[in-house]
Amino acid sequence: MVTGTEVLTGRIADRNGPWLADRLLELGVELAHITICGDRPRDIEAQLRFLAGEGVDLIITSGGLGPTADDLTVDTVARFCGRDVVLDAALEARIAEILKPMMARYSGPGAPDFATVRAANRKQAMIPAGSTVLDPVGTAPGVVVPGTPTVVVLPGPPRELQPMWHKAIGTPEVQLAIAGRTHYEQQTVRMFGLPESGLADTLRYAQQVIPNFLRLEITTCLRGGELEIVTRYEPDAAAAYSQLLAVLRERHARAIFSEDGSRIDDLVARLLAGRWIATAESCTAGLLAGRLADPPGASDYLAGGVVSYANEAKADLLGVDPALIAEHGAVSEPVAEAMAAGALRRFAADTAVAITGIAGPGGGTPDKPVGTVCFCVALGDGTRLTRTTRLPGDRADVRERSTTVAMHLLRRTLSTG
Amino acid sequence: MVTGTEVLTGRIADRNGPWLADRLLELGVELAHITICGDRPRDIEAQLRFLAGEGVDLIITSGGLGPTADDLTVDTVARFCGRDVVLDAALEARIAEILKPMMARYSGPGAPDFATVRAANRKQAMIPAGSTVLDPVGTAPGVVVPGTPTVVVLPGPPRELQPMWHKAIGTPEVQLAIAGRTHYEQQTVRMFGLPESGLADTLRYAQQVIPNFLRLEITTCLRGGELEIVTRYEPDAAAAYSQLLAVLRERHARAIFSEDGSRIDDLVARLLAGRWIATAESCTAGLLAGRLADPPGASDYLAGGVVSYANEAKADLLGVDPALIAEHGAVSEPVAEAMAAGALRRFAADTAVAITGIAGPGGGTPDKPVGTVCFCVALGDGTRLTRTTRLPGDRADVRERSTTVAMHLLRRTLSTG
Numbered sequence: 001m002v003t004g005t006e007v008l009t010g011r012i013a014d015r016n017g018p019w020l021a022d023r024l025l026e027l028g029v030e031l032a033h034i035t036i037c038g039d040r041p042r043d044i045e046a047q048l049r050f051l052a053g054e055g056v057d058l059i060i061t062s063g064g065l066g067p068t069a070d071d072l073t074v075d076t077v078a079r080f081c082g083r084d085v086v087l088d089a090a091l092e093a094r095i096a097e098i099l100k101p102m103m104a105r106y107s108g109p110g111a112p113d114f115a116t117v118r119a120a121n122r123k124q125a126m127i128p129a130g131s132t133v134l135d136p137v138g139t140a141p142g143v144v145v146p147g148t149p150t151v152v153v154l155p156g157p158p159r160e161l162q163p164m165w166h167k168a169i170g171t172p173e174v175q176l177a178i179a180g181r182t183h184y185e186q187q188t189v190r191m192f193g194l195p196e197s198g199l200a201d202t203l204r205y206a207q208q209v210i211p212n213f214l215r216l217e218i219t220t221c222l223r224g225g226e227l228e229i230v231t232r233y234e235p236d237a238a239a240a241y242s243q244l245l246a247v248l249r250e251r252h253a254r255a256i257f258s259e260d261g262s263r264i265d266d267l268v269a270r271l272l273a274g275r276w277i278a279t280a281e282s283c284t285a286g287l288l289a290g291r292l293a294d295p296p297g298a299s300d301y302l303a304g305g306v307v308s309y310a311n312e313a314k315a316d317l318l319g320v321d322p323a324l325i326a327e328h329g330a331v332s333e334p335v336a337e338a339m340a341a342g343a344l345r346r347f348a349a350d351t352a353v354a355i356t357g358i359a360g361p362g363g364g365t366p367d368k369p370v371g372t373v374c375f376c377v378a379l380g381d382g383t384r385l386t387r388t389t390r391l392p393g394d395r396a397d398v399r400e401r402s403t404t405v406a407m408h409l410l411r412r413t414l415s416t417g
Numbered sequence: 418m419v420t421g422t423e424v425l426t427g428r429i430a431d432r433n434g435p436w437l438a439d440r441l442l443e444l445g446v447e448l449a450h451i452t453i454c455g456d457r458p459r460d461i462e463a464q465l466r467f468l469a470g471e472g473v474d475l476i477i478t479s480g481g482l483g484p485t486a487d488d489l490t491v492d493t494v495a496r497f498c499g500r501d502v503v504l505d506a507a508l509e510a511r512i513a514e515i516l517k518p519m520m521a522r523y524s525g526p527g528a529p530d531f532a533t534v535r536a537a538n539r540k541q542a543m544i545p546a547g548s549t550v551l552d553p554v555g556t557a558p559g560v561v562v563p564g565t566p567t568v569v570v571l572p573g574p575p576r577e578l579q580p581m582w583h584k585a586i587g588t589p590e591v592q593l594a595i596a597g598r599t600h601y602e603q604q605t606v607r608m609f610g611l612p613e614s615g616l617a618d619t620l621r622y623a624q625q626v627i628p629n630f631l632r633l634e635i636t637t638c639l640r641g642g643e644l645e646i647v648t649r650y651e652p653d654a655a656a657a658y659s660q661l662l663a664v665l666r667e668r669h670a671r672a673i674f675s676e677d678g679s680r681i682d683d684l685v686a687r688l689l690a691g692r693w694i695a696t697a698e699s700c701t702a703g704l705l706a707g708r709l710a711d712p713p714g715a716s717d718y719l720a721g722g723v724v725s726y727a728n729e730a731k732a733d734l735l736g737v738d739p740a741l742i743a744e745h746g747a748v749s750e751p752v753a754e755a756m757a758a759g760a761l762r763r764f765a766a767d768t769a770v771a772i773t774g775i776a777g778p779g780g781g782t783p784d785k786p787v788g789t790v791c792f793c794v795a796l797g798d799g800t801r802l803t804r805t806t807r808l809p810g811d812r813a814d815v816r817e818r819s820t821t822v823a824m825h826l827l828r829r830t831l832s833t834g
Contacts, residue, residue: 005636008451009442010435011647012638017453018427025426032460034425036434036451039636043449043471050467068617068637117614159810221428279703279724285710286696286703289724293702296778296812304730306723307696307706313721313764317734347730361713395713 001047004063005038015158016062028181044076058177059149063156065140067120078128081145085126092125098139132171134164150177184232188261191227192408206247212240224404264407271414272301278347279305280318280339282356288403303347318342331356333374333386340378350380353406359398373402377413385413418464421480422455432575433479445598461493475594476566480573482557484538495545498562502543509542549588551581567594601649605678608644609825623664629657641821681824688831689718695764696722697735697756699773705820720764735759748773750791750803757795767797770823776815790819794830802830
């Protein structure tokens with residue numbers, strides 16, 4: 001149950017429903033309903049009543065735990081569960097401790113004084129009697145209210161909700177509520193460069209040749225050019241999964257890049273150990289360098305990059321010959337290669353990736369329509385992989401997907417090098 | 418009511434709920450609930466019963482209109498509304514016409530023959546008796562089932578649902594169902610640099626001093642350091658909103674950056690018209706340049722940038738004196754200023770932004786803990802704004818929020834310059 005007028009009205013996309021759905025799936029807990037409502041107690045209560053009436057064992061709520069008067073989830077859940085709301089003095093003290101350093105960042109006229117803030121946040125230390133407190137990650141604590149159904153109350157911001165869910169799942173109350181779950185194995189295979197219809201064909205074939213195929217619960221998902229195949233099965237159907245994996249390997253060896261759920265970003269980070277990489281980006285304008293810097297410890301392999309959005313920048317910062325741009329166009333394989341060579345040289349790197357393309361909506365031509373993107377991966381030993389792709393979607397899709405293609409080209413180059 | 422196991426389990430993000438929420442808001446129709454369930458008739462029916470029980474005038478469903486056996490929405494809605502399902506022969510013929518050219522694209526072994534496809538799609542021409550057909554945009558027609566509540570049944574793919582919603586809203590049945598809608602005004606104010614509790618304090622004050630305060634429906638949302646305040650009111654409460662706006666301006670003039678809903682990215686893009694900007698990024702590693710390149714037409718103002726992740730890159734590509742780094746550390750105001758100066762020079766730009774910080778999880782010191790980020794905005798005329806902030810959250814939060822701080826510093830510099 002996701003609460004929050006800003007989510008209901010679409011101003012914020014709900015990230016908690018999908019994330020919790022994934023966690024429940026991993027646990028083997030069946031999810032029946034996701035509901036979203038605004039900050040009105042009447043609607044919150046109606047949804048609680050509906051879900052409880054459906055006979056669920058567990059209700060998870062997100063949102064409505066802030067200090068403002070329109071945050072009403074705890075009160076409403078308490079009333080629904082027939083419990084009083086009581087002040088947890090120890091919790092109030094913990095919240096005050098959390099607020100002190102945060103307050104230190106604000107000063108000047110208009111900034112609230114500490115007493116005001118503390119009073120506003122006393123509200124957050126009021127919890128349903130007999131419930132278990134989940135310590136705050138931000139300033140909002142969660143609670144687990146035991147009962148039938150058990151209700152887990154979590155804050156709305158995903159970076160607070162996610163660690164607090166892991167705490168919630170460890171409480172005896174939640175363990176009791178999900179005791180009836182089925183234990184499943186779950187395996188994930190990832191592929192790149194195979195259309196979904198090709199996989200559908202293989203799965204039809206697998207169904208014919210694998211005896212217990214129907215005991216495998218397979219879901220496939222195409223996202224940004226990558227195919228994710230998630231298979232869930234009860235432990236005694238493991239042989240069927242092994243056979244499925246054999247079929248996938250036999251037919252799509254080249255497309256499979258991960259059999260253990262690892263993502264391309266993890267694989268590339270591992271392959272970059274001991275290397276020194278630089279980027280040269282045009283249409284992606286830094287998104288690839290930004291993505292390479294995502295993992296903690298990226299400074300071990302990331303030298304840096306040049307965003308050469310303007311042609312002058314390609315010449316001045318990467319040493320791309322303007323004549324090359326004049327002859328082939330800024331979006332061309334020779335320019336991508338010159339950009340990669342320039343990045344190698346300028347950063348004294350042993351690995352470089354260059355991207356130049358037309359993200360749209362303008363700039364397309366009949367020869368080079370929007371979505372045309374040229375890539376070059378170059379290594380210090382002279383190895384070079386150059387590719388041109390035509391990517392679907394709008395400006396944001398093309399830019400995002402370009403970084404994914406670059407990651408796969410990097411992986412291919414580094415794992416065969 | 419969004420149906421579909423792939424949406425419930427989070428493998429596909431629901432885009433229909435938020436989109437329809439926006440359309441309803443525009444119409445002044447109040448949205449009470451969004452519900453999501455899988456393809457099980459039992460769950461679909463339970464949600465219909467819940468929503469009808471809440472006394473809504475209109476239920477909109479999305480999904481479950483495909484030709485396969487697990488697509489059950491129409492049957493379930495018909496049963497719920499107490500109507501038989503009948504074949505619409507004219508609709509069946511229209512679907513057949515639509516399918517012919519689509520079938521022509523598939524051929525070869527494994528392709529379904531036309532008779533099979535047509536039989537599967539006869540299912541899609543079965544509609545609740547007495548309902549109004551919404552012609553298909555793909556192959557799935559929608560229906561409007563009159564009654565209390567009126568039920569609008571739409572397909573799941575957004576590119577089909579969206580045009581069909583516009584048809585649905587034109588039917589007399591839907592117009593009748595939403596006849597009681599209220600005409601609302603909606604205004605959005607955005608702030609930066611004010612804690613949520615400070616706003617809560619101001620709103621409590623506003624409630625005391627503004628006569629019709631309670632006629633304003635205010636929702637506040639804190640996201641990445643920005644506060645969004647959305648106020649909805651009936652036209653005759655406009656005076657109360659003006660007074661609220663006056664209070665906000667009086668108490669938080671410096672924090673308010675938008676009173677008309679404009680986002681910081683739009684404001685910065687507008688301020689950059691006629692300018693030529695370059696970035697120099699360390700911890701954000703290209704995310705700011707990537708963000709500046711988001712709007713179509715960014716090539717009018719974005720020269721490029723340097724991702725100087727390693728100290729060598731700061732020296733070699735931006736001309737930062739290594740002695741400066743040795744003396745003050747790479748994360749320091751003097752280094753941020755030297756990076757900005759280097760970006761101005763290297764890209765022959767008139768505007769530059771530099772970011773250098775400690776995103777974590779490692780690298781923090783007692784003096785400069787994780788989250789310490791230094792910024793410098795420099796203009797060609799010598800104007801310079803330098804700031805150090807301590808940002809909360811994990812590595813991803815610090816990096817993301819750093820780009821937001823940079824956007825606000827840019828705005829501040831360019832709008833006073």
